[in-house]
Amino acid sequence: MALKLALVMTLLLVVGMTGLGLVISDNQNQLIRTQLDEFGNAMALQLAKQASEPILSENGLNLQMLTSNLGQEEKILGAAIYSHDGQPLSGTGRLPDLGKTLFESSTVIAHPWFGADENGNSERLISFIAPATYQGVRAGSVVITLSASLMDQAATEARNAVIYATLAMTLLASLFSYWLSRRLSLPIHHLMKATEAIGRGDLATRIDQRRNDELGYLFEGFNNMAAGLLKKSQVEQVFSRYVSKSVADKVLANLDEVRLVDRPIEATVLFADISGFTAMSEKLEPSQVSSLLNEYFSHISHACALHGGVVDKFIGDCAMLVFGVGEDDSDHAFNAVSCGVLIQQLAAELNEQRAADGKPGVHFRIGINSGTMLAGNLGSDDRMEYTVVGDAVNLASRLCSEAEPDQVIIREQLHDSLQPRIVAQAGQCIKIRGKSTPVQIYTVDDLSKEGKSQLRSHLNTLRNSCNTQQDEKNVAHA
Incomplete structure (x- = not known):
């Protein structure tokens, strides 16, 4: 320029x-x-x-x-x-x-x-x-x-004098104009560099120049814009921690109309509840209870993300995960069962470490169910949440309540649709409140040979994540 x-x-x-x-x-x-x-x-x-x-x-x-x-x-x-x-x-x-x-x-x-x-x-x-x-x-x-x-x-002498004067003035003017242009374009160059930094995601970039001209107003406007983008990014990051990323993206993409359209979907819901948590929490300090929940909920969130699911909500010591919502997933039922098996296997490994440290084990009860459910908003205009509701969701919650510690249970229809990709044992027919007929349940022990390689890969990923978190805790305590 x-x-x-x-x-x-x-x-x-x-x-x-x-x-x-x-x-x-x-x-x-x-x-x-x-x-x-x-x-x-x-x-x-x-x-x-x-x-x-x-x-x-x-x-x-x-x-x-x-x-x-x-x-x-x-x-x-x-x-x-x-x-x-x-x-x-x-x-x-x-x-x-x-x-x-x-x-x-x-x-x-x-x-x-x-x-x-x-x-x-x-x-x-x-x-x-x-x-x-x-x-x-x-x-x-x-x-x-x-x-x-x-x-x-x-006339020739006069013409030559004019030519020489023109050349001399041109040379001096070229040097002066280049120097002046550099001074004029330098602030614009700074603005360009700052814009490139914003484009790379460095939203903390600011132009630290004070000018009382049009460029000064432009720099002030740029700094205000960068501050607004940083604040928006921080809000998005915080917002994404309270709702799933897909829901957060939809809400932030249309801030004028935040109500999402209610629609029926075919999805799978997983409930994971800590067995005996009430008795365990009575023996722990509130900070220890919070630390324990945050640690295990973090593992559950990672396991859910590895299988393409989203965390719908945390209800006390229970986590509700949904598969097949937000993004199309034709294999959401198998992904949900794989996630449940992964959570139980990871919990078993962590319990071995807790036992070695003299700490009580943490055991999960997991219930999984697939079916038609309504995905949409619940709540009032002042406060709402995007979730799934319906009979299939209620049944998954009931199955979780019926499960024993370290068990993953599903109903017969889901078991039949996933054969022979899972290893499961038939359980008893149980009477579910609100259901006129008993429900045949199955206990999922493992995945078949086809899904074990992916299961081991995901388990290694979670192990590495656990080790990283432990190292961070050790550094913080040190």
Whole structure:
């Protein structure tokens, strides 16, 4: 940008200086031509006045003296006196070949012509022809020859001076305009760098410049915009911790209408509840209870994300996970069961560590169910939450309540749809409150060979996450 500004400013100056130079040069040429014409006319008229009487008296000696004296003038290259019929009476220096018509004019005539100088070079000359009259009678004519090359030389010198001045001014102006352009474009360069930083996600970028001009207002506006983007990003991050990312994206994409459309969907719900949590919490400090829940809920959230699910909510010591909501997932039922098995296996490993540390184990009861449910808003206009409701959701919660510690139970229809991808044992038919017929349940022990490799991969991922969290705790305690 600085180069463009400098180039534009230099071009404008060059055009301006060139135009000014042409005007000055033309005026200078006109002035020199006028001076030459005035000098030639004056000298011709003076000679005509002095020669008129000697022409009539045919005083050749006087006429010769007149032309000889003029020939000694440095600016006059030739002088001649002619009779009324054009016959030369006296002359000296360089004279043109004149036609008879040139002697018939009653005024001074300028006659340009070319002649050879002493070195044989061509030279532009100009002769002034004036009538010599005595008492109103034309006695003859006089001729004065001047060099037009002097005029040309003066014009050339003036033109060269203008050219050199233009070049010098152009050079100085180019340097000055580049320096000025750099100063003008530097704040814009800072703004561009700050904009690029914002584009890279560095929302803490600010332009620390104080100016009392338009750029100052622009910088202030940019800083306000960056602060607003940072605040918005922080709100989005915090908001995404309270609702699923898909729901957060939908709400933030349409802030004018935050109510999401209620719609029936086919999805799977998983409830994971800590067995005996009430008795366990009575033996722990409130801070320990909070730390324990946060730790295990964090593991559950990671396991849910690995299988494409979302955390719907945490209800005390129970976590509600939904699969197949927000993003299309045709295999949501298997992903939910895989997530339940993963949670139980991770909890078993963590219990071994807790036992080694002399801490009581944490055991989960998990109930999973698939079916049609309504996804939408619950609550009032002042406070609402996006969740799923319906008979399938209620049944999943009932199954969780019926499960034993370390168990993952599902109903018969879900078991049949996932065969042979899971390893499950048939349980008893249980009476569910609100259901007219008993529900046949199955206990999921593991995944079949097809899903075990992915299960081990996810378990390793969770192990690494647990180790990272433990290292952070150790550093914090240290």
